[in-house]
Amino acid sequence: MAGEGSAALGAPEIAGAMVNPRGFTKKMSVGAIGGVVGAVAASAVASRSSKASDVPAFGRVGYIAASETEVALIKTKSGAIKIKVTDEALARAPREELEAIELRDGKLISHLRLQFTNGTVWEFDVPKIGKKNARHLVAALGGSVT
DSSP: OTTTTHHHHTSOOSEEEEEEETTHHHHHHHHHHHTHHHHHHHHHHHHTOGGGTTSOOOOSOEEEEEOSSEEEEEEEEEOSSSEEEEEEEEEEEEGGGEEEEEEEOOSSEEEEEEEETTSOEEEEEEEGGGHHHHHHHHHHTTOEEO
16 A cells, blocks of 8 residues: 555655545445445434544545654545545645544454644544555554553
């Protein structure tokens, strides 16, 4: 995955990870019981989540990428086989404004939190399949895994 966000960053990517909106995965599991209608409702609720109010809406999957100088949330799109990272940054911030980054490790879902010096907070769910990349991202940004 390394390098997928380079076009959106405008610089070489040093680390990146696929993320879901905070609470999205939990809502999707409840939505699965209700079928497609539940999934659509879960997606709408997840994008309006007050806990992730500082994060722009990005659908089901986004990509967090870091370069030497900044961190960005990048839009993704569904491809025929896998999710593809676009060259559109939805939000970006200088790394020097990153106050804290934490990955709370879970068995199926981990939680990624980026806090900035201006009080902005980005929170995401990281599925088990993306945990390795999220750990690499946190390490590259000097954060902690708990």
